[in-house]
Amino acid sequence: MGKRVKTGYPGVYGTPHATRKHGIKPDLYIEITYRLDGKKKWEGLGWMSQGMTPLKASKILMDLKEAHRTGHGLRTVAAHRELAKEEAEERLEAEKVAAREATTFEEFWLNVYWPLQREKSARSIATEASLWKLWIAPQLADVALMKFTPFQLEKVKQVMLKAGKSPKTIKYAFGVISQIWSLAQRDGYVFTPFPGGQVRLPQQDNKRQRFLTPQEARLLLEYLAERSPLSHDMAVVSLFSGMRFGEIASLEWQDVDFPDGRILIRDPKNSQNRYAFITGEIAAVLRRHHSGQRSGLVFVSRTGGRIDRISKAYTRVVDELFNEGVTDPRLRVCFHTLRHTYASWLVQKGVDLYSVKELMGHSDFKMTTRYSHLAPEGLRKAAKVVEGSLGDGVSPKVGVVMRGPWPT
Template structure:
């Protein structure tokens, strides 16, 4: 028992699972997809072929690439923790992970944003303000929910983003975002900048936001989940509007905190005129230079 994968899972469950965002999901994945096949297997005997067979079994059940990725990801995390906690020396088997395309391209039109914000304001001042703040800054939901009062600089009109998935950065606040920051700074009792009505930390966008989206009909008839409006859509909307307005992709990349500008290139098609304007400017610049020499 002590040298089995199930033993390593029990350690992971007792020592790590409480800090996982959705522990019930990991428990379900373990019980349904990993334990029946590998639970009793000794840690040292879990080989790359076992990982491949587990993937094939998950795919045979009709699981989506994202779900299969979750199954294999949980197994890999368990094994890595087992090595970290010196339960067994390793090595980690090779994990051939399925390709998952989670890129969301949907963004709101101006009319859709007005409708959604109005519906949110009718339901909740807090979620209206959170959504407008996201739309105005392009911050990830976790970055917004983790903001502390000291991250806001009212005189400089900026917000500092720290301890995030990418490098720390400073994002300017426009008029709407600045007003929201000032409002919640005035209300703050020493905890996170934005909290629930009970003063608790906000973890994720919940039912209220989803119901507002549903009430606006923004997801009617949409089957592809990547095209459905979620809270993260506000971040895409921020970026899309900036690019359409002529903001350079490198600036958008910096504001979004992308670690690689390739991530920002998904918005390039929204401003095809920028390339034409750039070469036109170069042509005019060269002609003016020649003319000035005559």
């Protein structure tokens, strides 16, 4: 850069670039000079090739001098720049807020929510995609998240009810919408609680009532052994431990403690780790799959990865054996029936409900009490414990000896 030169405007100078031209003349870097608090101050404004001119610089200098004279306004170019920067940042933030406030369910689903669902099982992904396409998107796709109301959620419910969808399916759809909302809250798109609590879900008793007798369980295992040995082995583990399909599919060898006879179930459905115990039946299955490895999945798919869904062979077998003509889902046999059977057998054999709760990993004792009706003899025996506490031959009216038979 060369030496500063006057521009013809008082207090405005230009420094020529050594090589760069602006038109036919050297490009000039424009500066102004003025006194601030009695001291001479220089401030650069920019190159002529970038739009700065001596005339613009002169007007800026006049504004600064007026601020100095009156005591109102910004007194330096640096202060103007800082203000402009802050205003630009505020505008940008306002634009971001406006864009977020205008974000629709569909935009959020496509750009934020859906890309994060890859870690879910293939079955869950397929179910959510179907619920979104068929029931959620038609009602909510164009609705801005910030303008979402319970009324719109009610519309989703009513459309699904009219189409004959079960309460369980409607609840699943609400669950997906709730997940979208939670993620939107996390990322600052919405700031209010999910309005689902203001919409009453249709109620239905979906608790499975069907469990297998020992004879039915033997028949099932015989068929599975012939058609799908892997399904047979996973069924045995569930039948004798109460483990869910997902827990069995995720089971790794480092969680199997052969010496102690226990299996650690990590990160189950209710998020509370628990232990299952290795019975003789389970031990036989594990031995067939164990070849000395200390890590990795116990049960693997044909490609060597995690099994992400119940085999079609299992479904075909239970349909053939137990589900023909059965329309009530609570009475149909599925893989979860094995877990239900395990709990039912425990209660029938006199195991107390607290122990059943711990073995099943129930988070709420109410889930366990559904099995209490299977132990009438156990309850009768428990009730008889207090019999005779008043002493032999003493009636409930203390001190009066009963004579003759008990009145009827």
